[in-house]
Amino acid sequence: MNPTLWSTIHSEWIKFRTVRSTVTGLATLIVLTLGIGVIICLAIKAHWGDPGSHFDHLLFDPTSVSLGGLFLAQFAAGAVGIITITSEYNTGSIRTTLSAVPHRARLVVAKTVVLFASLTVIGEVVVFAAFTIGQAIFRGTVPTASFNQAGVLRAVLMAGLYVALLTVLGLGIGLILRTTAFSIIVFTTLLLILPIIVNFLPSSLKDGINKFLPANLGSAMYAPLPTAQNFSWGVATLVLLSYVAVVIVVGTVLMQRRDA
Amino acid sequence: MLKVDHLSKQYHDTLAINDLDFEVKPGVVTGFLGPNGSGKSTTMRVIMGLDRPTKGRATINGKVYADLESPLREVGALLDAKSLNPQRSARNHLRALAASNKIPFARVDAVLEFVGIASVANKKVGGFSLGMSQRLGIAGALLGDPGILLFDEPVNGLDPEGIRWIREFFRSLASEGRTVFVSSHLMSEMAVSADQIIVIGRGRFITAGSVDELTASATGTVLVRSNSSDRLRSLLTAARQVEVLNDDALSVTGLSCEAIGELAFANGIALHELTPQRASLEEVFMDLTADSVEYGHHNPELAS
Structure with missing residues (x-):
């Protein structure tokens, strides 16, 4: 790899791990994924024998359920990505950064590499932990999943990747909007508000649009078996990757054109 | 560079x-x-x-x-x-x-x-x-x-x-x-x-x-003192501006000390003082940027 890109990555890595907001964001991500996962799994175990729960049992997927904490944790992942760039604009330190690294595209690549690599590692560790803890809670009462079942290992691996991709999506949104508050609103809208709005549309439209929403792409990525309403995990991963790529490229072009 | x-x-x-x-x-x-x-x-x-x-x-x-x-x-x-x-x-x-x-x-x-x-x-x-x-x-x-x-x-x-x-x-x-x-x-x-x-x-x-x-380069002025300042003043036609400071003192703009001294000598006028007044850098700056101050101090005419 280009030695100059390596030094930019080294610099961004130092910046990434030496601010409290990164540490807080990552801690929140871990606590939410594990904590909410544990609460959901304990609740399911406690109410497994409740009368009338037969229908729930038919659709029960111990893998996805143990990763349920990601529904909230994904906002922490996005926030980590967003703050990586918006904090530089908020504080004005972007000017110091660009004096040292005037090549904007190289800077974005370095930030992307640092975020993607760090969050892949942290994401995989936390989703494997959430899965393992969830199955341990279920054991004895509730059906459990294991890695020798079809699609389970892949589903857990993709859950970790989903976390990393959302973080980079956050970086791209931050590059475009440059303010933390505005970026978090847009990120939350994409993941949380858009599905609610789409829900108001007629079914004929709704089903076509729903599968393209980032949260449903995530569900498709970390479901062990394909579902009728979502893309297959492979297509879902590619669609999400292309969203991330578009947002990062647009953010980079805007950064190159705008005054810092 | x-x-x-x-x-x-x-x-x-x-x-x-x-x-x-x-x-x-x-x-x-x-x-x-x-x-x-x-x-x-x-x-x-x-x-x-x-x-x-x-x-x-x-x-x-x-x-x-x-x-x-x-x-x-x-x-x-x-x-x-x-x-x-x-x-x-x-x-x-x-x-x-x-x-x-x-x-x-x-x-x-x-x-x-x-x-x-x-x-x-x-x-x-x-x-x-x-x-x-x-x-x-x-x-x-x-x-x-x-x-x-x-x-x-x-x-x-x-x-x-x-x-x-x-x-x-x-x-x-x-x-x-x-x-x-x-x-x-x-x-x-x-x-x-x-x-x-x-x-x-x-x-x-x-x-x-x-x-x-x-x-x-700033517009220099020269302080001139003489008993015959009135007569000298009438001779300083080449100067850009001559200001009468008091009975025996003039402030001359636009002529060098040498020119004023020689003019006085040629006309038999005794000079008591001939001093170049250096503009301070501050004055030069104010002078140079006077037209270019975006939010300058205007002298508002207060309505009475």
């Missing part, structure tokens, strides 16, 4: 800098002087590749900033001391900068020591005073041991001891053969800290030269 080549920068409908064209030479401290809002910071941002010029370009050793391979080794700048992430420690801030330009970390400790903030190197910069942030900014500028240094309003926020330190520091950088470019809106500051001065107003180049040249 720092060169600004017919540079213009327009923000929406404001022309912040208008066809600026100058060179900043190594080995001297060059002051960049202009009233607030005259385009000094904009010029520095364009030099640093932060803002894109509308026309023209600024080059460092022949290259635009974006093409510098290791910019911190060629240019060190302190534009805004508070442009820092407050959560990061001083040492980590400098280490991140050093890493980006492959500068060894040992240099980080050396510059922290040099600017006198080594004892707070591990403290978060959010708690720094403006003076400490200025010193950290200077440490950042020196990190790559660059040949060109830019400082935007560096004395703001410094205490008198700090101001004295920074003046001597600029001198020593220049004496090592570096290019030192320092902006200020304070004429008095430039008069003591700069060798060469570039004056701008409302984004336009006004004049450049050494402190002495600028004062000398």
Whole structure:
């Protein structure tokens, strides 16, 4: 790899791990994924024998359920990505950064590499932990999943990747909007508000649009078996990757054109 | 060598800098002087590749900033001391900068020591005073041991001891053969800290030269005292302006002492005093930028 890109990555890595907001964001991500996962799994175990729960049992997927904490944790992942760039604009330190690294595209690549690599590692560790803890809670009462079942290992691996991709999506949104508050609103809208709005549309439209929403792409990525309403995990991963790529490229072009 | 080549920068409908064209030479401290809002910071941002010029370009050793391979080794700048992430420690801030330009970390400790903030190197910069942030900014500028240094309003926020330190520091950088470019809106500051001065107003180049040249080029007046000041006055037809100060004193504008002295001698007039009145640099500055102050003090006519 280009030695100059390596030094930019080294610099961004130092910046990434030496601010409290990164540490807080990552801690929140871990606590939410594990904590909410544990609460959901304990609740399911406690109410497994409740009368009338037969229908729930038919659709029960111990893998996805143990990763349920990601529904909230994904906002922490996005926030980590967003703050990586918006904090530089908020504080004005972007000017110091660009004096040292005037090549904007190289800077974005370095930030992307640092975020993607760090969050892949942290994401995989936390989703494997959430899965393992969830199955341990279920054991004895509730059906459990294991890695020798079809699609389970892949589903857990993709859950970790989903976390990393959302973080980079956050970086791209931050590059475009440059303010933390505005970026978090847009990120939350994409993941949380858009599905609610789409829900108001007629079914004929709704089903076509729903599968393209980032949260449903995530569900498709970390479901062990394909579902009728979502893309297959492979297509879902590619669609999400292309969203991330578009947002990062647009953010980079805007950064190159705008005054810092 | 720092060169600004017919540079213009327009923000929406404001022309912040208008066809600026100058060179900043190594080995001297060059002051960049202009009233607030005259385009000094904009010029520095364009030099640093932060803002894109509308026309023209600024080059460092022949290259635009974006093409510098290791910019911190060629240019060190302190534009805004508070442009820092407050959560990061001083040492980590400098280490991140050093890493980006492959500068060894040992240099980080050396510059922290040099600017006198080594004892707070591990403290978060959010708690720094403006003076400490200025010193950290200077440490950042020196990190790559660059040949060109830019400082935007560096004395703001410094205490008198700090101001004295920074003046001597600029001198020593220049004496090592570096290019030192320092902006200020304070004429008095430039008069003591700069060798060469570039004056701008409302984004336009006004004049450049050494402190002495600028004062000398200003419209000088000569104080003349004589018993026959009335008669002398009638002979000073070549002067641009003759002001009667009192019975025996005149203030003559537009004629040299030599010319006045010879004229008096030729007409048999005894002179008691013939003194050139040097304009202070402050007056020169006010004179030069009088038309270019964006938010000047007007003398409002108070309605009675």
